Amino acid sequence: MEIGRPVPMLDGVAxxxxxxxxxxxxxxxxxxxxxVLRSLFPHATITKIDSRAAEQLDGVTAVxxxxxxxxxxxxxxxxxxxxxxxxxxxxxxxxxxxxxxxxVAAESADIAEQAMQLIEVDYAEMPAxxxxxxxxxxxxxALHTAFPDNCFTHAKLRHGDLEAGFAAADLVLxxxxxxxxxxxxxxxxxxxAAQWAEGKLTVWSATQAPxxxxxxxxxxxxxxxxxxxxxxxxxxxxxxxKGHVRLxxxxxxxxxxxxxxxxxxxxxxxxxxxxxxxHAARIRIKTGVRRDGSITARQVLIYWNGGAYADVSPAxxxxxxxxxxxxxxxxxxxxxxYGIYTNLPPAAAFRGAMSSQTTWAYESHMDSLAHKLGLDPxxxxxxxxxxxxxTFVTGEKLHDIHFVECLEAVAEGLGWEESPRATxxxxxxxxxxxxxxxxxxxxxxAPLERGGTESPPTPLEKGGAESPPTPLEKGGEEVxxxxxxxxxxxxxxxxxxxxxxxxxxDEGRVRLFTSTVEMGQGAHTALAQITAxxxxxxxxxxxxxxxxxxxxxxxxxxxxxxxxxxMGRAIVxxxxxxxxxxxxxxxxxxxxxxxxxxxxxxxVFLRAEPEQRMNYSEILKRNQIQSLEAQGEASTQxxxxxxxxxxxxxxxxxxxxxxxxxxxxTQTGKVSVLRYYAAxxxxxxVNPRLAQLQNDGNVIYGIxxxxxxxxxxxxxxxxxxxxxxxQIPSFLDGPxxxxxxxxxxxxxxxxxxxxxxxxxxxxxxxxxxxxATGVRILDLPITAEKVLKALxxx
Amino acid sequence: MNDDQLNFRVNGETHRxxxxxxxxxxxxxxxxxxxxxxxxxxxxxxxxxxxVLVDGKAISSCLLLAVQADGxxxxxxxxxxxxGQLHPVQQAYIDHAAFQCAYCTPGFILSTVALLQxxxxxxxxxxxxxLSGNLCRCGSxxxxxxxxxxxxxxxx
Numbered sequence: 016m017e018i019g020r021p022v023p024m025l026d027g028v029a030x031x032x033x034x035x036x037x038x039x040x041x042x043x044x045x046x047x048x049x050x051v052l053r054s055l056f057p058h059a060t061i062t063k064i065d066s067r068a069a070e071q072l073d074g075v076t077a078v079x080x081x082x083x084x085x086x087x088x089x090x091x092x093x094x095x096x097x098x099x100x101x102x103x104x105x106x107x108x109x110x111x112x113x114x115x116x117x118x119v120a121a122e123s124a125d126i127a128e129q130a131m132q133l134i135e136v137d138y139a140e141m142p143a144x145x146x147x148x149x150x151x152x153x154x155x156x157a158l159h160t161a162f163p164d165n166c167f168t169h170a171k172l173r174h175g176d177l178e179a180g181f182a183a184a185d186l187v188l189x190x191x192x193x194x195x196x197x198x199x200x201x202x203x204x205x206x207x208a209a210q211w212a213e214g215k216l217t218v219w220s221a222t223q224a225p226x227x228x229x230x231x232x233x234x235x236x237x238x239x240x241x242x243x244x245x246x247x248x249x250x251x252x253x254x255x256x257k258g259h260v261r262l263x264x265x266x267x268x269x270x271x272x273x274x275x276x277x278x279x280x281x282x283x284x285x286x287x288x289x290x291x292x293x294h295a296a297r298i299r300i301k302t303g304v305r306r307d308g309s310i311t312a313r314q315v316l317i318y319w320n321g322g323a324y325a326d327v328s329p330a331x332x333x334x335x336x337x338x339x340x341x342x343x344x345x346x347x348x349x350x351x352x353y354g355i356y357t358n359l360p361p362a363a364a365f366r367g368a369m370s371s372q373t374t375w376a377y378e379s380h381m382d383s384l385a386h387k388l389g390l391d392p393x394x395x396x397x398x399x400x401x402x403x404x405x406t407f408v409t410g411e412k413l414h415d416i417h418f419v420e421c422l423e424a425v426a427e428g429l430g431w432e433e434s435p436r437a438t439x440x441x442x443x444x445x446x447x448x449x450x451x452x453x454x455x456x457x458x459x460x461a462p463l464e465r466g467g468t469e470s471p472p473t474p475l476e477k478g479g480a481e482s483p484p485t486p487l488e489k490g491g492e493e494v495x496x497x498x499x500x501x502x503x504x505x506x507x508x509x510x511x512x513x514x515x516x517x518x519x520x521d522e523g524r525v526r527l528f529t530s531t532v533e534m535g536q537g538a539h540t541a542l543a544q545i546t547a548x549x550x551x552x553x554x555x556x557x558x559x560x561x562x563x564x565x566x567x568x569x570x571x572x573x574x575x576x577x578x579x580x581x582m583g584r585a586i587v588x589x590x591x592x593x594x595x596x597x598x599x600x601x602x603x604x605x606x607x608x609x610x611x612x613x614x615x616x617x618x619v620f621l622r623a624e625p626e627q628r629m630n631y632s633e634i635l636k637r638n639q640i641q642s643l644e645a646q647g648e649a650s651t652q653x654x655x656x657x658x659x660x661x662x663x664x665x666x667x668x669x670x671x672x673x674x675x676x677x678x679x680x681t682q683t684g685k686v687s688v689l690r691y692y693a694a695x696x697x698x699x700x701v702n703p704r705l706a707q708l709q710n711d712g713n714v715i716y717g718i719x720x721x722x723x724x725x726x727x728x729x730x731x732x733x734x735x736x737x738x739x740x741x742q743i744p745s746f747l748d749g750p751x752x753x754x755x756x757x758x759x760x761x762x763x764x765x766x767x768x769x770x771x772x773x774x775x776x777x778x779x780x781x782x783x784x785x786x787a788t789g790v791r792i793l794d795l796p797i798t799a800e801k802v803l804k805a806l807x808x809x
Numbered sequence: 810m811n812d813d814q815l816n817f818r819v820n821g822e823t824h825r826x827x828x829x830x831x832x833x834x835x836x837x838x839x840x841x842x843x844x845x846x847x848x849x850x851x852x853x854x855x856x857x858x859x860x861v862l863v864d865g866k867a868i869s870s871c872l873l874l875a876v877q878a879d880g881x882x883x884x885x886x887x888x889x890x891x892x893g894q895l896h897p898v899q900q901a902y903i904d905h906a907a908f909q910c911a912y913c914t915p916g917f918i919l920s921t922v923a924l925l926q927x928x929x930x931x932x933x934x935x936x937x938x939x940l941s942g943n944l945c946r947c948g949s950x951x952x953x954x955x956x957x958x959x960x961x962x963x964x965x
Contacts, residue, residue, distance in 0.1 A: 034887075201946060
């Protein structure tokens, strides 16, 4: 069995010797270096752009501006996989600070820099808008004429009778949580090289989406997709930031002007911050509960800040509908998710996409509810948790559901039952508040409306019926400890396709051709194991090739933790096909009909007499076949109605949980995560060593946006676009004790685990802080400053 | 700008180069010598992806002007393995799965080599502090810790 083996990463030696061929190392004969001239204003019309002097400079081969894009002349080239709203380079108008205006291809970086200084740009500034709510106000500056209210998408989920649900509640609580702009921060930046030859385009790019890049470039330049070749070397990290079309259109357009010489652009760290970001989100969440702890209704309004271009947001905003509510049984639920343009850099997937923001809201909110009800946060969650066979808010019947096991695993790991919890000592507020308090909350139980004013805190919030939770260490200690937990649900893309090609040679070795991108998650190793397992050979006998669209078949993207599931299925189907071909080839050798033969364990054998066998290599050699090929494919056709949220949201749902203990220094506000337990539901673990890395890595990654990461903007200008002012977790920021579990279940499918332990991190920490201090933080990141301020306001 | 002479040894080999005074050691290693194990991550000495050893000390090569390495002995990750044999620290990183995308790995490995030279038997706190100048965005810190601990006990 190759599934479940802790195989070391296939190219481990290259990784520790520094020889892995990242795109940033790419050198091609005659290659030119590219630099980008970027907008200095958040919103302006361009009244003049003159690049003549730059073009004259010695060592400059080409300058690309919108007017000079070949062969389209003055017609701007616009792209976008979902909404065609983004120019290859800005021409008439710029919409954010850092937007590309011109590209220079030169013999050296120094010359390219010098040339950029020579490009003259005149701007006529326009009013700009950065906040989602301001952007939706009447009279706000519109970024795109087609969307006068800046709302490029509004997705809705409607399930059950919301008003009846709130009316049936004993308590209705409404809160607003926010999550700021953050940056994916792959240590390898975005890198793209391009070269044209005889009307055909080759692109080398650090992207998670080779097939998508191929399609978008073919559409943009009016080519057949075979005439666009996209090659993707291993990535130095992706985390969603490389999940969509980024540098490829402008680099390819520039390469049209270099007479066949290849060009390469590698972004600086600062440029990364204006190229792609995590969606800032403002989330209003309102839940009705009965005093026994059962939820009667939940409503969520989400304002996603998409930045200046829609990019992948239309799909992500829609996917946020099923990621918004949490893994709970909800008799009635409404979600309204708005995608809003603002004059900020475009936002896209950030590991744990959309779920990180929504889980921050609903899991913090769950603890607020538990506290108001006087219930244990774990028991309150378990009481309402979705279970196997339940019907989801989309109307689909759920399978492979293990939220309870995930949450129980982390609670047990942390020792939840042993901890003296505050809520045990607090009388249930509703008993004290009685009818009056219940009615008071019902008076604000009307459904939330878009925009408008947010309700004041419900009376119960200020009612003083409950006392703050008692910290684990009682009394006025300067450092207080607390525990918290959280759980999350995430969907895969409902419609997606993966294809692969398997090639067996007469030595018995197999090559797997796949467009799945290896970005450190170990996908190629896991896929090699699945290939080996399906064919009954050893993983060491499998070589993984790709992605290179000239030789590897289609794959939707390497994102949303879909590869092990979808490419894994494609491989299993391809292996099936390969085995039938082997049986066909073995028929003349065994001199029996194919029905009497079976393949497995690296050989074809007689079903009746399995010891009568012939290995794959021998079958090929005896038939004088050098190699045998087979194709595999897996696809899903799902999707939800954007007006109702009804349909199929995901092939299956991703599940994760976390529990932690924190120390809060009440003198400084500093929060330290002492112990963290994480769990994801993996279905079947392909490689336990790599699974643990994914689970652990998500916790470390998640500590960033939880405690420290925020791209700060001043009038549209990112003021901390460097790793000194924008800090990411170091060795000193992780918990001293970190334990993760990848849970399995008999007969289960492969579940992706690339993100599942990440979204619970921030709310688990916030809940632990609340447990320690009674302070509820509503806005990420949970900096020492915010905690201290909240403590002082207590 | 006048170019300067740079005479130094890299991974045991002597090099004589003419470089512009504003060139960093990282640029010279990557662009002139083709040693791409050192990588730019932040360009301001915060991430450690460009770590190399200069006379045995771990430094950020993005912050050192190449001419400042004149007369020095520089070791990059390419210089660690001998005769096709991985350095024990490299082997430990493989054995303990101490990397994911591995963009940061050469820097971590070189910092580990320097750490073990300075503290042959470091405790956990020393390891965490010493390596806090190297960032791993994939978050492989726990396994890196295991790898470093394994090296310290086996090397003694």
